[in-house]
């Protein structure tokens with residue numbers, strides 16, 4: 001007697017206005033979050049199939065649950081005839097990641113093309129004239145960056161509105177700056193971080209969509225949050241008043257708690273009204289509650305996540 005069934009890893013898909021957020025995130029296991037409309041994936045997890053379509057990957061830090069799939073992502077894109085992947089990553093990780101990818105050449109017997117873009121906090125990478133990615137510092141105890149996807153526009157200065165085309169051309173010829181640069185943060189992704197100055201960054205406070213970790217929810221997990229430089233729900237609650245985002249997405253919840261219980265804990269602390277624009281990435285129909293350790297995956301341990 002043979003019984004057949006399928007085990008399928010489920011991914012989250014959120015549609016928020018103009019943007020879709022596709023991803024999977026459980027602390028210590030895998031974190032990968034894609035915004036397909038902007039052609040960007042934040043971290044790569046184990047390189048699930050959906051992530052392969054993003055031309056750009058922004059790596060936040062070197063923990064295995066965020067970066068393990070990078071060589072697979074690059075190799076698969078090459079194999080499938082897509083253009084080489086572009087990987088933004090903290091400057092300090094460039095050399096070891098480059099060495100890691102190159103070591104695959106000897107294993108795979110194939111030369112996979114790729115582009116690494118070393119980034120520092122405050123640096124902006126121009127994807128197109130009207131779209132850029134900014135890196136900013138996060139607080140995860142080592143080398144780590146967050147990223148914001150920024151729409152860039154040249155706008156006419158207030159004092160010149162109403163002038164005719166020829167008048168504007170004449171002003172320009174005189175060397176007058178008739179335009180100013182308008183930057184609108186669309187999506188900000190923090191990766192792993194504890195509370196700190198990152199939450200005062202204008203992109204983080206104002207991005208239409210903010211994706212932040214909140215790993216721990218139990219009162220007894222405060223020490224774990226401190227030790228691993230992760231965000232505890234009590235710290236998030238303190239930070240919420242300064243976050244003006246249209247949507248806040250919480251990810252990287254620990255298996256020790258599970259998304260459903262995490263949601264109940266947060267709702268109890270801030271009330272259903274404040275919860276209206278706060279979503280848990282992994283809160284979807286049919287998702288295995290990551291709290292059910294016996295049924296879903298290996299038991300959590302204390303390795304870096």
Ligand SMILES: [Zn+2]
Pocket residue numbers: 027028031063065066192252305
């Ligand atoms: Zn992590």
Ligand SMILES: [Zn+2]
Pocket residue numbers: 061063140192304305
């Ligand atoms: Zn980490």
